Amino acid sequence: MNHAEKAEVFNKDEAKVNWHDKALWYVREKRDTSAHKVQGWEYLRELGSSIKANVLSNLDEYLIQFETNAKKNGVHVHWASNAEEHNNIINSILEKHQAKKVVKSKSMLTEECHLNPFLEKKGIEVIDTDLGERIVQLAEEPPSHIVLPAIHKTKEEVDVLFQEHLNTKPSQGNPEYLVSEARKHLRDKFLKADVAITGVNFAIANTGGFVVCTNEGNADMGVHLSKVHIACMGIEKIIPQEKHLGVFLRLLARSATGQPITTYSSHFNKPDDGKEMHIVIVDNGRTEQLSREDFRASLHCIRCGACMNTCPIYRRSGGHSYDYAIPGPIGSILSPGKDMKKHSSLPFASTLCGSCSNVCPVKINIHEQLYKWRQVIVKEQKQPVVKKSILKVAGVVLSKPSLYGLAGKSARFALKHFPRFMIYNKLNAWGKARDLPEVKNENFDEWYKKRNKNG
Amino acid sequence: MNGIKKEIKMGREAILQSIKKNKPDLLPLPQINEKAFDEDINLLEVFKNNIALVGGSIKEIETKAIDAEIKTLYPNATQIANTSAKTSLGSIKISKNTDPHSLEHIDLAIVEGELGVSENGAIWVTAYNSIVRALPFITNDLVIILEKDKICLHMLQAYSLIDKRERDFGVFISGPSKTADIEQCLVVGAHGAMSLTVLLV
């Protein structure tokens, strides 16, 4: 199913759509309020964007610098060209430590690499410890949002899920109770874990350190209680200097949830005594995206989720309708670069309203990239015959004023004389829920000519 | 293990080569004009408001009143781990060699913060302050003692203030742990500390 079809299914339950829309709009409003409080917000975005642009233009040097510094700090650095290499590297570290139990905090990259099923097949227990991620893990679903993975679930649904998996009592979806049960359940997992896997929000070239941001404290609970810490990062997570965190940490949480900063911004530089720290640096299609001039700025993304919260389509179609690890507007410009055939409907799942580009803390021109992907997709992917021929013909007609005069007349003629049931047939997507405009007796051209004659 | 090593090496070279080939011409790193963020505000007041906003509580007291204050605030806390010299409280000895797993049932941890940031209520706590990295997270309740002349305006200032440090582990803590993952309902007390009290001295 393409996006439109999945969205249509999601829209069968209008009350749920309203609920979903409202929940995310609320987050968008919190973001607005929070950003309003920052003196120089737009300048801060400007900085975020130009620092990232510099990063991409000097990425290899920064990565080498990062690696050198991290190694000096006693950190093991690994490089993975693709998901398979990434998963194998992690597996080899686990094997070396005979690790059977892994706790993992949020990392969209491991989601992208399908790490969990890979490790599970090898008999390793992988527990997602971010509450939202744990919820979708128990439900055996992918996250539907990068910051709020379980935003599509009502509290009643979570209640039922927890009863089934965590033996909780029915609570009519009492969030306090459910969180406290999850805390107990996951605490046990933290205490028993051999290895902790985390994502990386920012990796700093000039220090070799990296920062992980959470609200729940799950990354730290995992890392500080296990022997080995593996941090996975896409190559684009690099920033040049530690002071640049002063720009990005000001932007990230405010854009994401409207908080002034996440509860914990943890700065990892050296492993604790007697422990191991590994960093896996992953390409998996990113250098290819880097080669595409029109689309490379998509690599600025700091995964705040703001473009999802503001997107009127995302809010009304749900994250799963995108069928990609990263949904919403940013997912729609990243995914065609990974698999154009599979994701060819995503750049069309937008009205190009531009709200995403306005909220994006690193000023990615998301809606312009959506427009550009459309041009690429039409050229490279097979298009539905009807759509294609209509638009091709339109191109010819519109370039010839004389032909156009005729076509316009016949369109109006059809609107005026065909009975409603003809126009509102199954193929007429316009007419399913909307009336067509009432047809006037003359068009503007005709009126104008008449007026000039009379005048 | 040898096979893996080789593969990793290949990954590195392949990635770096590919970047070299695909990256755009060098773009300048922007100068940051910190003046653009200047604000004439009462740092202490804004800091206090932000601590409240992120779900913490904050109190200005004298150093000698800390013990009594904590006892009133946490009358039932028996397992107390303290790493600050500003208070004599503490029932559990803690050292670099303490197994963090043994801290599972701590009621209260008391640590010092090095720096507060007024724009977001975040406090910089390092491994030096907490001795055991897990301490501020695994404890049920957390008290951070902070000197009130150590509050700066925003994160850019904060990073220049902590620039010269021993870099091993440090964390900005802003409030108690929390989640809104169930229907956007904010619940305080996720995996980390259930509450945060900041004592300004």
Next chain:
Amino acid sequence: MKVGLFIPCYINQLYPQVGIATLELLEKLGVDVYYPQGQTCCGQPLGNSGYEDDSKGACQVFVENFKAYDYIVGPSGSCIYHVKHHFDILEQTPEVKRVRNNAYELCEFIVKILGKTDIGASFPYKVGLHKSCHGLRGLKLGSCSEVMGEHFSTEEDLLNEVKGLQLMPLNRKDECCGFGGTFSVFEEAISVKMGKDRIKDHLDSDVQVITGADHSCLMHLEGLINRNKQPLKVMHIAEILNSSL
């Protein structure tokens, strides 16, 4: 100052009254307006569908039609946005550049170029303003709710001067209506839902007449309103500014 009147294809065919109001309004303001014959379309529907290359002919026709004018004015923000933004597919001859630079959406032309906000209209109704995304975020006719800074709005400046008109504040003041050109048919379910939600906001805010500077959004909203027999009237802002009720 010679002004070329640009009447977008769908307005020409389906909403001649909007074209008429625009022309009358400009004439009332003392502008020397011409309506070049042989206009087709700015090419936007093709570009937005991914067929930008096929739209070059239409874009070229547009430039030919309007190259002789000091300003090109049209009652449709999204078409003007397309001319300004997406005519980069043509070779940038001086003519193309001139046309792109001098193309103005009607409201912006009145406020910025003519320097007028009060044009002596009266319209005693409660009005809700639909800010089209291409006008707002594309042409920057006003401040957007996502962007931090001073509030401003070209359309509001004009409507606030209309006698008797009460501009009603909306709950979501600049959310997209869901038209989006071919999006309206290829993503039918979401498009309809977005439109319904916009209409509900206007109804909840006690609006009698929805207006805006982009009739394509209004066509979509009107289609829903008529189908669902809702107590709302839809009028282009040119029609309101040209009223003396």
